[in-house]
Amino acid sequence: MAKTLEILVDGKWHALKEIKQKTELNKNQIQQVIEFLERYGFISVDKMARKIRLDKSVEKFLAEDSTS
Secondary structure (H helix, E strand, C coil): CHHHHHHHCCCCCEEHHHHHHHHCCCHHHHHHHHHHHHHCCCEEEECCCCEEEECHHHHHHHHHHHCC
16 A cells, blocks of 8 residues: 555556556555545545546645655
């Protein structure tokens, strides 16, 4: 999951295919990570485009945390 968050920290939309390639997780693992992150409000999901991005509030929190 940490690798997925590292990819998403830029706040841009990322295709699920890209996430799968960069994390080397299988389809089931990716789905579980995305479901968890979406359930707890960490990400926004565009189901039609099959893309995800970090929720703005989480992005802001992580940006503040990295400057500490």
